[in-house]
Amino acid sequence: ExxxxxxxxxxxxxxxxxxxxxxxxxxxxxxxxxxxxxxxxxxxxxxxxxxxxxxxxxxxxxxxxxxxxxxxxxxxxxxxxxxxxxxxxxxxxxxxxxxxxxxxxxxxxxxxxxxxxxxxxxxxxxxxxxxxxxxxxxxxxxxxxxxxxxxxxxxxxxxxxxxxxxxxxxxxxxxxxxxxxxxxxxxxxxxxxxxxxxxxxxxxxxxxxxxxxxxxxxxxxxxxxxxxxxxxxxxxxxNMHETGMLKNDPVPKAVEPRPAAWDKTEGQPQQVGPGEPQRLPRYASVSGPVSVTVSQPHHLLAQA
CATH class of the missing domain: 2.40.160.40 (monomeric porin ompg)
Structure with a gap:
């Protein structure tokens, strides 16, 4: 300064x-x-x-x-x-x-x-x-x-x-x-x-x-x-650490619309990685916990 x-x-x-x-x-x-x-x-x-x-x-x-x-x-x-x-x-x-x-x-x-x-x-x-x-x-x-x-x-x-x-x-x-x-x-x-x-x-x-x-x-x-x-x-x-110019923040990624109900998820692509739609092909509705199976066809060694 x-x-x-x-x-x-x-x-x-x-x-x-x-x-x-x-x-x-x-x-x-x-x-x-x-x-x-x-x-x-x-x-x-x-x-x-x-x-x-x-x-x-x-x-x-x-x-x-x-x-x-x-x-x-x-x-x-x-x-x-x-x-x-x-x-x-x-x-x-x-x-x-x-x-x-x-x-x-x-x-x-x-x-x-x-x-x-x-x-x-x-x-x-x-x-x-x-x-x-x-x-x-x-x-x-x-x-x-x-x-x-x-x-x-x-x-x-x-x-x-x-x-x-x-x-x-x-x-x-x-x-x-x-x-x-x-x-x-x-x-x-x-x-x-x-x-x-x-x-x-x-x-x-x-x-x-x-x-x-x-x-x-x-x-x-x-x-x-x-x-x-x-x-x-x-x-x-x-102040050398401040700038008088406005910075353009990156445009936020588009968000897929949320389904009307949670049980309408089957078959809808979910954007979980850049450019990689994943599919939730099967779910089971039970009175207790919900069980979800995820298929990931593009990578054999996917990391969370």
Whole structure:
């Protein structure tokens, strides 16, 4: 299964392609385009109408900082009647590490609500913090090193490192309207962090929005993030195991009409094999079991 699309939340425009390699493994390639008008960072993360559509489609006066990254999700536990689904994720584990972080998240559906909660390292550790539990076993986990290099390499040296971990959670409501869900989440990203050439600030840890799926292959999302930025997202889904073409089922074989009564069977051909009529020449009607003799003139060693 493939998912591809684009999202925008000031000042980032992201293109992504996700591939469900196995039922429990998902790999995502992400291309982040940071927009700058006239070579200068935006003065505000609250977009006007012009800023918003310029950010999505770009303009001749727009400069960009481009960043590539890979994400990996591993499902550790499948959701059951009394157990949640548990996923281990690695964000930007191959790339510049600008948005890198690891997380463990559990989700459980209850009626029309899907609840999610988890904790993470790196970019997921900015709010609602606790000490990194791995740091209790080794001081090497207390500090998360910055990335050095040109990107395109696995950042194994940063995995599960950092002084703290952050907790996050959310809920999704499946409305009575077909394909429409409402979402709200508590974001554990830092309140302010410097990205490339400007500080990205968050006025609120609460994000909310909606997702609309008019057809199985299309997802449309909008929301309000960081308390100061509008988000828009379009994604298209393709499943290689499904087909959009109708298959013609074989025409069923004609069935001989059933006699009006069971004792009218004698002498009527019975279709018991492809193109091979068999005849029931003799029967005996008794008050107990029925005795039937079958003649099979074409094969000496017939198999049932």
């Amino acid at each position: 493939f998912n591809t699309g684009v999202s925008y939340v000031s000042p980032f425009r992201r293109y992504f392609l996700s591939w469900q390699i196995f039922p429990a493994v998902q790999l995502t390639f992400r291309y982040t385009d940071k927009r700058r008008e006239n070579g200068q960072p935006p003065t505000s993360s609250v977009p006007t109408n012009k800023d918003f559509f310029t950010g999505i489609f770009g303009s001749s006066e727009t400069e960009s900082f481009l960043d590539r990254g890979f994400d990996l999700k591993l499902r550790l536990l499948r959701e059951g009647e009394y157990k949640p689904q548990i996923v281990l994720g690695f964000q930007d584990f191959i790339g510049t590490g600008l948005f890198s972080g690891e997380y463990v998240v559990a989700s459980k559906r209850y009626r029309d609500f899907d609840f999610t909660g988890g904790f993470g390292w790196g970019v997921f550790s900015g709010r609602n913090q606790l000490s990194n539990p791995f740091a209790e076993f080794s001081d090497g986990f207390r500090d998360r090193p910055g990335f050095e290099g040109l990107g395109g390499e696995a950042n194994f040296g940063t995995l599960f490192r950092g002084r703290n971990i952050g907790f996050f959670g959310g809920v999704e409501y499946y409305t009575p309207f077909r394909g429409l869900t409402l979402k709200a989440e508590f974001d554990s990203s830092p309140q302010s962090r410097f990205v490339v050439d400007q500080f990205i600030t968050s006025d609120s840890p609460i994000n909310f929005g909606f997702n609309y799926r008019p057809w199985d292959f299309l997802n449309l999302s909008m929301g309000w993030e960081r308390g100061n930025a509008l988000m828009a997202r379009v994604a298209v889904r393709a």
